[in-house]
Amino acid sequence: MLGEIALYTFVIIILTGVWLTLFFRPSMGEVVYDGSYVPLKGIPMSEAYASTLDISFDIRGGLLIRQIHHWSAIVFVAAMLTHMMRVFFTGAFRKPREINWVFGALLLFLGMFDGFMGYSLPDDLLSGTGIRFMEGAILAMPIVGTYLQFFFFGGQFPGVLIVPRLFTVHILLIPGIMVGLLAAHLILVFYHKHTQFAGPGRTNENVVGMPLLPVYTAKAGGFFFLVFGVISAMAAIATVNPIWAYGPYRPDQVSTDAQPDWYMGFSEGLVRVMPGWEISVWGGHTLNLGVFIPLIIFPTVLVGLWGYPFIEAWITGDRGEHHMADRPRNHPVRTAYGAAWMGLYLVLLAGGGNDLLATHFHLSINAITYFVRAGFFAVPIIIFVVTKRWCLGLQRRDKEKVLHGRETGVINRLHHGEYIEVHAPLPQGRLYTLTAHEQPEPVVLAPEVDENGVVRKAGLFTRARAKLSRGFYGEGSQIAKPTAEEHQEIASGHGHH
Numbered sequence: 001m002l003g004e005i006a007l008y009t010f011v012i013i014i015l016t017g018v019w020l021t022l023f024f025r026p027s028m029g030e031v032v033y034d035g036s037y038v039p040l041k042g043i044p045m046s047e048a049y050a051s052t053l054d055i056s057f058d059i060r061g062g063l064l065i066r067q068i069h070h071w072s073a074i075v076f077v078a079a080m081l082t083h084m085m086r087v088f089f090t091g092a093f094r095k096p097r098e099i100n101w102v103f104g105a106l107l108l109f110l111g112m113f114d115g116f117m118g119y120s121l122p123d124d125l126l127s128g129t130g131i132r133f134m135e136g137a138i139l140a141m142p143i144v145g146t147y148l149q150f151f152f153f154g155g156q157f158p159g160v161l162i163v164p165r166l167f168t169v170h171i172l173l174i175p176g177i178m179v180g181l182l183a184a185h186l187i188l189v190f191y192h193k194h195t196q197f198a199g200p201g202r203t204n205e206n207v208v209g210m211p212l213l214p215v216y217t218a219k220a221g222g223f224f225f226l227v228f229g230v231i232s233a234m235a236a237i238a239t240v241n242p243i244w245a246y247g248p249y250r251p252d253q254v255s256t257d258a259q260p261d262w263y264m265g266f267s268e269g270l271v272r273v274m275p276g277w278e279i280s281v282w283g284g285h286t287l288n289l290g291v292f293i294p295l296i297i298f299p300t301v302l303v304g305l306w307g308y309p310f311i312e313a314w315i316t317g318d319r320g321e322h323h324m325a326d327r328p329r330n331h332p333v334r335t336a337y338g339a340a341w342m343g344l345y346l347v348l349l350a351g352g353g354n355d356l357l358a359t360h361f362h363l364s365i366n367a368i369t370y371f372v373r374a375g376f377f378a379v380p381i382i383i384f385v386v387t388k389r390w391c392l393g394l395q396r397r398d399k400e401k402v403l404h405g406r407e408t409g410v411i412n413r414l415h416h417g418e419y420i421e422v423h424a425p426l427p428q429g430r431l432y433t434l435t436a437h438e439q440p441e442p443v444v445l446a447p448e449v450d451e452n453g454v455v456r457k458a459g460l461f462t463r464a465r466a467k468l469s470r471g472f473y474g475e476g477s478q479i480a481k482p483t484a485e486e487h488q489e490i491a492s493g494h495g496h497h
């Protein structure tokens, strides 16, 4: 369902985007505004900004379409991210779907950047501030930064090239690549078929569900119109990006409360909470660590995300194909890692909105910044530990249910005065579902001296892998599921309550 929402919002984005190209003029040529929005009349501005004002005020239905485009972009990225979490927490990225995970992660990255470029197009005070941020990040790159800045902007900031260039990339290059990737993504989904949760009759070799034609196609078609309807309603009643309120971009001005769209907020947070370190190297060249370090963290996190299926397979030594979706509780370390990642994302988002949090909740902006700095390190660790324990608790609960049945809430008093709670055995299907998951063994190191007395010391990598593997599946990372014998013994009356 979440993947479908991403798909449908992407279609809506393309439909409305094509419409916008009919009226948007991607030019930084200067004009004097003479449209129907009175407060800006007579003000010099770029054609890009003036044409976006025209779309909003003078072209019939223009504001609605603009807002549908913007709202669907916001929902699109949210759908991709939640879809990715679903895939992550159910282990649906494992063999043979690793490549589809990588395609998906590329889509996420491209979608986020295309959104950033899109809201940079109207050349209003907010979008210009975003581009200024991007320029600062480019300039912070050692050695190549200045050259790249000249390459993108063709001279001093902002110049007249950036909006037409972003336009081509925004409407053609990135969406073109995305359509290609998406086609490959969906072909692979069709080829591999959907993963499924364990249940009676469901195995790693079959798929239980509705055929694509006709039932599923009809449902999906209806769902498309539902998504389109909800987004149109949002666009009709909720303002998004009121560029007329910000005014045209001028490099010497900046608006307060300047916020990127939510999905770029974490990168804003990284920069806002980073100490403003700057060092001088090699005869007076400046290395702007305050921006450069956040810039490095960003791709590192992305690579960690893209590579996760391969990293997990390497650690656990699991090379088999998997078509059954995991319940998150049955993989406590993976689940805890995913939750920690989300925690980090949210902490950084708070950092990106430190000014808004400060004004809305009457807090000191410095206090928020210090909290986010400490939280950057502490929150993921705390969330990791709590989530792992939580998962183990849920596994114990499952075990208890399998062995002792469901609590009925019925308390009986026996003739000698003792109270007992009546437990009802679970139905056979439920017992199967709760015990169908595999419980992999951690990778063990081969003995350092083999049977012929030859010393074969494991390398650093092999030892690290064994250690990580113990962390994943060793003692303390999973609760042994009940065996058939245990269940038999208790169910046959010996362990009766």
Ligand code: HEM
Pocket (backbone or CB within 6 Å): 001, 002, 003, 004, 006, 007, 008, 010, 080, 081, 083, 084, 087, 092, 093, 097, 100, 101, 102, 103, 104, 105, 106, 107, 108, 182, 185, 189, 193, 194, 195, 196
């Ligand atoms: C343009 C964005 C995307 C679209 C339109 C899209 C669409 C879909 C659809 C319709 C499915 C099948 C059903 C479902 O699980 O919903 C699917 C499955 C899948 N997607 Fe995506 N997706 C997108 C982005 C991503 C991202 C960001 C990732 C992960 C990084 C990802 C990874 C996967 C995987 C591994 C599957 C197979 C899951 C399974 O069989 O259980 N996708 N995608």
Ligand code: HEM
Pocket (backbone or CB within 6 Å): 013, 014, 016, 017, 018, 020, 021, 024, 052, 055, 066, 069, 070, 073, 076, 110, 111, 114, 115, 116, 117, 118, 119, 120, 121, 122, 170, 171, 172, 175, 178, 240, 241
């Ligand atoms: C992943 C794909 C896309 C995303 C996330 C996206 C997002 C955005 C966003 C957030 C804006 C700013 C809207 C505003 O408030 O003014 C925008 C503007 C624009 N987009 Fe897209 N867009 C995408 C694809 C496309 C495509 C495929 C086209 C055209 C074929 C297109 C055409 C435009 C145009 C012309 C504008 C400028 C007009 C305006 O700002 O209102 N976009 N885009």
